[in-house]
Amino acid sequence: MRHVLSVLVENEAGVLSRVAGLFSGRGFNIESLNVAPTLEPDVSLMTITTRGDEQIIEQIVKQLRKLITVIKVVDLSYEQVVEREMVLMKVNTTDNTRAEVLRIVDIFRCKVIDVSLTDLTIEVTGTQSKIKAIINLLQRFGIKEFVRSGTVAIKRTMQLD
Amino acid sequence: MELTGAQILLESLKKEGVKYIFGFPGGAVIDIYHYLPEYDFEHILVRHEQGAVHAADGYARSSGKVGVCLVTSGPGATNTVTGIATAYMDSIPLVVFTGQVPTALIGNDAFQEVDIVGITRPCTKHNFLVKDVKELALTIKKAFHIARTGRPGPVLVDLPKDVMQAKAEFSYPDKIYLRSYNPHYEPNKKQIKRAINLLCKSSRPLIYAGGGVISSKANEILTTFARTFRIPVTTTLMGLGAFPADDELWLGMLGMHGTYAANMSVNNADVLISVGARFDDRVTGKISTFAPRAKIIHIDIDPTSIRKNVQVDVPLVADCKLALENLFNFLVDMDDVNWETKHVEWLEIVKEWKNKHPLRYEKSGTYIKPQFVIEKIYDLTKGEAIITTEVGQNQMWAAQFYNYKYPRTFISSGGLGTMGYGFPAAIGAQIANPDKLVIDIAGDGSIQMNIQELATAVSYNLPVKIIILNNGYLGMVRQWQELFYNKNYCATVLQKNPNFVALAKAYGAEGFRIDKQEDVEPVLKQALFSKNTCVVDVIVEPEENVYPMVPAGASLTEMLLV
Numbered sequence: 001m002r003h004v005l006s007v008l009v010e011n012e013a014g015v016l017s018r019v020a021g022l023f024s025g026r027g028f029n030i031e032s033l034n035v036a037p038t039l040e041p042d043v044s045l046m047t048i049t050t051r052g053d054e055q056i057i058e059q060i061v062k063q064l065r066k067l068i069t070v071i072k073v074v075d076l077s078y079e080q081v082v083e084r085e086m087v088l089m090k091v092n093t094t095d096n097t098r099a100e101v102l103r104i105v106d107i108f109r110c111k112v113i114d115v116s117l118t119d120l121t122i123e124v125t126g127t128q129s130k131i132k133a134i135i136n137l138l139q140r141f142g143i144k145e146f147v148r149s150g151t152v153a154i155k156r157t158m159q160l161d
Numbered sequence: 162m163e164l165t166g167a168q169i170l171l172e173s174l175k176k177e178g179v180k181y182i183f184g185f186p187g188g189a190v191i192d193i194y195h196y197l198p199e200y201d202f203e204h205i206l207v208r209h210e211q212g213a214v215h216a217a218d219g220y221a222r223s224s225g226k227v228g229v230c231l232v233t234s235g236p237g238a239t240n241t242v243t244g245i246a247t248a249y250m251d252s253i254p255l256v257v258f259t260g261q262v263p264t265a266l267i268g269n270d271a272f273q274e275v276d277i278v279g280i281t282r283p284c285t286k287h288n289f290l291v292k293d294v295k296e297l298a299l300t301i302k303k304a305f306h307i308a309r310t311g312r313p314g315p316v317l318v319d320l321p322k323d324v325m326q327a328k329a330e331f332s333y334p335d336k337i338y339l340r341s342y343n344p345h346y347e348p349n350k351k352q353i354k355r356a357i358n359l360l361c362k363s364s365r366p367l368i369y370a371g372g373g374v375i376s377s378k379a380n381e382i383l384t385t386f387a388r389t390f391r392i393p394v395t396t397t398l399m400g401l402g403a404f405p406a407d408d409e410l411w412l413g414m415l416g417m418h419g420t421y422a423a424n425m426s427v428n429n430a431d432v433l434i435s436v437g438a439r440f441d442d443r444v445t446g447k448i449s450t451f452a453p454r455a456k457i458i459h460i461d462i463d464p465t466s467i468r469k470n471v472q473v474d475v476p477l478v479a480d481c482k483l484a485l486e487n488l489f490n491f492l493v494d495m496d497d498v499n500w501e502t503k504h505v506e507w508l509e510i511v512k513e514w515k516n517k518h519p520l521r522y523e524k525s526g527t528y529i530k531p532q533f534v535i536e537k538i539y540d541l542t543k544g545e546a547i548i549t550t551e552v553g554q555n556q557m558w559a560a561q562f563y564n565y566k567y568p569r570t571f572i573s574s575g576g577l578g579t580m581g582y583g584f585p586a587a588i589g590a591q592i593a594n595p596d597k598l599v600i601d602i603a604g605d606g607s608i609q610m611n612i613q614e615l616a617t618a619v620s621y622n623l624p625v626k627i628i629i630l631n632n633g634y635l636g637m638v639r640q641w642q643e644l645f646y647n648k649n650y651c652a653t654v655l656q657k658n659p660n661f662v663a664l665a666k667a668y669g670a671e672g673f674r675i676d677k678q679e680d681v682e683p684v685l686k687q688a689l690f691s692k693n694t695c696v697v698d699v700i701v702e703p704e705e706n707v708y709p710m711v712p713a714g715a716s717l718t719e720m721l722l723v
Contacts, residue, residue, distance in 0.1 A: 009341075010341060013290075014278065014282070014290075017279065017282065018282060021282055021283055022283075025283045055468060058468060059465065059468075059469060062464045062465040062467075063465050065464070066463070066464070066465050068286070068287040068307060068339070068341060068342050069287075070341055071340060071341040
């Protein structure tokens with residue numbers, strides 16, 4: 001099962017390599033990883049998506065907590081959360097296809113952030129499945145370049161049963 | 162007053178109560194060595210940095226204090242890695258100081274530069290690179306705090322040369338708080354209750370204790386606990402000495418080379434109380450058939466140990482001593498349980514197993530039996546010596562045939578299985594225990610991995626004894642080749658061993674050779690009661706095997722017996 005882990009760490013040199021080394025050294029798998037400072041400058045937040053059965057995820061969480069520079073670990077899979085990823089991509093366009101691409105962009109509520117004679121650069125934000133869907137639709141036009149962030153996730157304030 | 166980084170380091174060590182530093186100098190730490198004579202530390206100059214770490218480790222294991230090393234950058238630092246990994250696997254508190262090139266040169270592939278913080282990240286409990294002299298004292302405080310608290314372990318502090326030369330005001334913090342490191346010592350009340358329920362209902366309980374009992378000083382309460390509630394005890398290799406081996410409840414070690422009684426008990430117990438042990442593969446054998454009839458209570462300070470290898474019924478994340486005391490206090494007040502009679506039948510069965518297949522060996526033969534040598538050492542020392550071991554057959558025989566009565570008297574590389582560990586560890590143990598007899602049980606293979614430390618032992622007049630069980634083979638690998646690889650003795654024959662007696666003498670130690678059974682006792686006596694460093698080369702049965710043996714990956718009940 002896919003798990004999203006929110007890992008609060010000390011914002012200091014080497015933290016990323018401690019976390020990444022833990023995953024590689026113990027044979028755990030990182031599907032995506034996002035790291036950035038929080039509003040407190042000495043604390044960073046890592047959002048790690050990983051896969052494994054219950055025992056493996058339990059080990060991952062415990063091993064992360066054991067790292068001296070890790071402050072807090074939350075497995076968001078047990079919470080109701082909002083998840084987002086961001087993709088920037090260049091989609092080939094011609095005079096004949098541009099309108100169709102723009103229509104899809106519109107339907108998915110994406111943004112066009114750069115235009116040229118031969119392509120459109122599109123910003124997509126959404127869940128993994130939304131991103132998968134739009135890639136599916138745009139692939140036939142040709143995606144020239146593609147960059148993607150790791151997942152970021154935040155717990156919903158109102159947790160419904 | 163402003164002090165240099167080097168002085169701050171040494172002042173901080175003084176504040177931490179450090180007495181001995183195991184080290185080896187070099188360019189990057191020369192500033193520290195420059196100030197060292199002004200302080201009261203005894204610096205033990207080893208002959209190889211690996212020896213320094215093992216010696217500090219032996220010092221730590223035999224005394225319970227933090228071992229301290231000081232080495233230079235680059236190769237000095239990389240030479241410590243095996244020692245650090247050894248300590249990490251066995252949860253031994255060390256603080257290792259490594260020199261580093263000046264901060265301005267870090268990353269430039271400078272002379273004797275290596276990213277030791279990067280290299281040791283997976284084999285230290287934590288490590289630091291100090292980039293600012295103002296952070297030095299606090300970092301050292303943190304290093305010692307982390308090394309000795311919670312589940313202990315080695316901590317490395319990397320010290321760039323310019324930081325050692327820079328000046329700052331020195332003040333050493335009394336207390337320390339780390340928001341991201343707060344070990345949990347107190348057991349959870351709810352889990353304690355569940356454990357008590359299991360124990361009250363149990364008719365075939367078994368205690369399986371590990372090194373955690375020794376590091377948390379829980380051996381006394383463990384002994385009281387077992388005796389009061391009449392529960393038999395087995396330990397891991399690391400747990401030897403946590404329970405007195407002359408007690409009737411003692412079953413011997415469990416696992417791959419464990420006793421018949423211990424392994425059969427694990428297989429038949431209905432409640433297994435694991436204390437400070439981590440269900441290592443050498444202990445469990447085939448994991449799916451380990452303790453198949455038992456509910457498992459797992460006491461460990463480290464949450465990651467719990468449910469890492471086996472599913473447990475009652476997890477108790479706590480200090481072993483506190484957890485056992487807690488359980489004891491509840492159980493001892495149970496009026497409706499008669500502990501004297503509750504496990505009588507079980508103890509009878511266990512006793513039968515003990516009698517059926519005690520540890521034994523074929524006594525006849527043209528050669529001296531290695532087990533006989535260990536038994537003689539036990540007789541001569543009356544179990545009062547500190548035994549360190551190398552790794553392999555020598556280690557297993559030392560574990561099986563010497564009866565350990567006290568904690569911290571059996572010192573061996575359990576988790577990592579580091580050949581070359583025993584002798585430098587014996588040096589450290591002798592320094593921590595000047596009045597005790599310290600004996601390294603070695604093989605002719607592993608002793609050659611750190612034999613250069615004979616110079617250290619002789620220099621400091623340490624009366625350490627090395628007993629080489631010399632079979633002319635890398636014996637444990639040969640045993641596997643014999644049993645499982647069609648006797649294909651590839652690369653395990655040691656044809657051109659040195660003359661160990663002459664070698665000992667060349668270093669200024671005493672050398673003895675024993676090749677006749679009748680010489681074992683008198684020559685051992687001579688060596689053990691000598692005031693000098695001694696090497697005793699005992700020519701033993703070349704193809705003697707360690708039994709019982711559970712083949713790797715087999716169930717504990719599938720023991721090969723003598």
